[in-house]
Amino acid sequence: MHLRILLLIAMSLSAAANAATRVDLNRDWSFRVEAGSDGLQAGWTSTIPAGTAPVDLPHSWNRAGPDYDYFGVGWYFRRLDLPKLPADAIVQLNFGAAFYKSRVWVNGVEVGAHEGGYSAHSFDISRQLRERNLIVVAVDNRPGMFTIPGFGARGAPDAWYDWWAYGGLVRDVWINVHGPVRVANQFIRSKLEGDRATVNDRVRLTAREGRTVSLRATVFAPNGEPAGSHSQQVKVGAGDTEATFSVAVGNIQRWDLDHPNLYRMTVELFDGDRLLDSASDGFGLREIEIRNRHLLINGQRVRLTGMTRHTDSPWDGLAESPGTLRHDWEDMKSLNMTLTRPVHYAPGTRAADFSDRRGILLIPEIPVWQASEEQLSNPQYLALAKLQMRELIEQYGNHPSVFAWSVFNESAAGSPGGIRFFREMRAFIKGLDPGRPVTLADDNLPKLERADQSAANDADFLMMNQYFGAWHGPREALGPALDKVDRLFPDKMVIISEFGFPGIFAKNPTDADATRVSILREQLPLLAQRDWIAGAILWCYQDYKSRRYFWPGQEGGYLEHGIVDPDRQRKPSYFAWKELNEPARLVLRWTGPASAGPRAFAVEFAPNGVTQIPSIPLRDYRLTWQLVGTENRAFANGEAAIDGAKPVTLEQPVPARDKPDPFRLVVKLLRPDGSVAMERALASQ
Secondary structure, eight states, rough: OHHHHHHHHHHHHHSSSSOOOEOOOOEEEEEOOTOOOOTTTTTTSSOOOOOOOOEEEEEEETSGGHHHHHHSSEEEEEEEEEOEEETEEEEEESSSSSSEEEEETTEEEEEEEEOOOOOOOEEEOGGGGOEEEEEEEEEEEEOOTTTSOOOOOOTTOOOOOOOOOOBOOOOOEEEEEEEEEEOOOOOOEEEEETTTEEEEEEEEOOOOOOOEEEEEEEEOOOSHHHHHHEEEEEOOOOOEEEEEEEOOOOOOOBBSSBBBBEEEEEEEEEEEEEEEEEEEEOOEEEEEEEETTTTETTTEEBBBEEEOEEEOOTTTTTSOOOHHHHHHHHHHTTTOOOOOOOSSSSSHHHHHHHHHHHHHHHHOOOBSSSSHHHHHOOHHHHHHHHHHHHHHHHTTOTTTTTTOOOEEEOOOTTSHHHHHHHHHHHHHHHHHHHSSSSSEEOOGGGOOSGGGGGGGGSSSEEEOOOTTTTTBGGGHHHHHHHHHHHHTTTTOOOEEEESOOOOOGSSSSSHHHHHHHHHHHHHHHHHHTTTEEEEEESOOSBEEEESSSTTTTTOOESOOOSBBBBTTTBBBHHHHHHTTTOOOEEEEEEOOOTTTTEEEEEEEEEEOOSSSSSSSOOOEEEEEEEEEEEEOOOEEEEEEEEETOOOOOEEOOOOOOOSOOOOOEEEEOOOOOOOOOOOOOOEEO
């Protein structure tokens, strides 16, 4: 491993083009918890203590094993050998996330600290590096009254938030070796006019010393071909410098749920012919607006569904592998998910990348969960919330899948302190990203007497958590509650940001899931009847590890709340939710005389209209059919194009066969990318 790193960096430094080089540091770490020792006093910042265990990253120390229930400080150690670097090189040490607080030392010198368990962050370690190095990271996963997330749920000072406090370096760690100027980040926004767009970029550059560089920006179309470019000279000072510019793009391909066309902005910095640094970020060209309490994407109205999902599994904990993420998000997409929050915290940019590529709208949120007025009124808490929101926006802001930002969940929105907190956060967010809506998730909207009693009145749209049939009252109270919200907020679009059924309200998991199925079947049509409800998000995909909401006698484990269990085994509610989320009605029947078996078949297809949830334009979808005989061999097939919202009736004869063996008709609705949105089968007998 050390040899590969040395060779990689040496090759990059010897090349004529000296753009940033990324070196993965996920392997070959040593780890131990303090377990009664004080690592600082014992000198662990500059030496590896006895009793460490080898680990690879990402890593959650309290997923399982001897440190399962350890809440405190865990220490990570890694040796790193480097070739001699140029004197003007900038080396950044990057962390995808460290839960929850971290401090970092390089060769015994503290290079920085960070608070917040779900945000990427980095430190300039150029001045501390030698040819042989020791990187040390101390991570503390303990919650407090004014951590985010933390204690204080509903005002109870010792109450945990309802998911697990996984400790560790829970996402990737790497270094970037840059030239004397680096591209720190880009802020890409677009204005669309017909088939043209103006792409605006604000680039933050970082340098140790002042100099003038040539900046060249190139926009690449979804097919990889250049679509526009811009060049300028930039005078860079010591520290941070911003450069702004625009690039005109014609014949644009818009991003939408079924045509997730992705562009890329590449920025290169030159000193003469020498490439100093480069960065490339994806973005999409789309218009999402709220008009007359409806949600529109590129001018077309949609009503969307999806689910939330905790970054949690028995095998990974919070330290999620790409395979786990890909499995779960592909599974949720197979359920026709087009909208998600996606949980109370940033799930990692791989999830946003997936959503960009597969057409899913995101409403990311910082983990201000059930905060009291005391917490929301605390200046330290507000400052930390702003820090986490800034990091969220900087990390996710270029993703076209991100629709809006959420400030908090089920907190004291109906208090003066909560209203002040939301207004400050909304103004802060609009200063960073003026084009996106800002909202919050609340479960007390039906209890209000006036709209101005809640911070929700200042939101760009409402997110309503509702658990009628459990926490919020009897099931039959849902309709009146929705109608009251309609009267209180007659100009606000609403997204149902949580609904479902928590298992603790039943005798056992089997009964819980049966009730969940009945609630889903009952409530989604009730939501669809309210024209101003633009979407519904199920809580949640999987059962997840928690310290809250268990059956009597339980103190911890996996909270029964999902449509799959912790091991991703599907419950009956999974199949009910799949049926409810189908974007169309699809009916198969045999026709003609049946004396010698079916002679023909008919397929009736009708897309959901805007009176239903979900409802999306089915542009460029296809219906395919197969007649499949014994040994699963098809003996006839065909397809029909779907023309938007128009119903289709397909009639076909059954070809004559030598043997009258049983067969079946299989019909699939395919998305433009070829994935299956719906499937039906009909046996010949």
